[in-house]
Amino acid sequence: MEVNAWVEKITNGMVKNLLPNGSVNACTRVILANALYFRGIWAENFDKSKTMDNKFHLLDGSVVQAPFMTSRKKQYISSYKGFKVLKLPYSKDQENRSFSLLVFLPNKINGFQNLIEMALADPTFFDRHVPREKSGVGNFMIPKFKISSGFEASRVLKSLGLELPFSEQADFTEMLADSSSKLCVSSVYHKVSIEVEEEGTTAAAATGVLMMKCCYIPPVDFVADHPFMFAIREDETGALLFLGHVANPMVETSM
Structure with a gap:
């Protein structure tokens, strides 16, 4: 499929098969797709020789061994x-932008859900909780991780109150050359892939929208050994x- 090939190229192969088989059919009239690729090198790299396995506590109370970076x-x-x-x-990138x-690490191993709810309830949460000064570190460990995830997002968007684009009252006429076609959103497919390791982070995401008829301080410990x-x-x-x-x-x- 042309859309899938375009997304795979833009994301340097990290996002494949954005639109699954059967998602485009005879009723599909328009496909809106976007893709984002990010490759960030740490301002200060982690020393690979210091990476070692340690315990990571899961939400169900069990433990796994994971590679942790430290500094x-x-x-x-x-x-x-x-x-x-x-x-x-x-x-900084070539355009002198900084990322x-x-x-965000909860103090309690089982404090992850409360942290998520706190962040989602406050539109200013992320702007208000950005560290501004460096601190000396005590015990400092961050796990390496690689995540790929994909899902059909229509139900989630509707649950957040975005109902109109999926209904007969949707109006996309100004987006179309043929304004006689009455369209509404049928499906929204989203995929993301991200890898964090000693040199930096590689991440990519893509979304496809189908329409049919009808983001002196004392030493501080920061040990990310539980969900964050x-x-x-x-x-x-x-x-x-x-x-x-x-x-x-x-x-x-x-998935």
């Missing part, structure tokens, strides 16, 4: 009620490029 250098870390935030800056990975939330953020505008969570760094694919 003795000062880090951007802030502590808040119930959680800590780590900012890992990337080197950072934000890691992360975001890749453009520093100046605050725009979120990627937003996700790690429940098990040893599970690469979650």
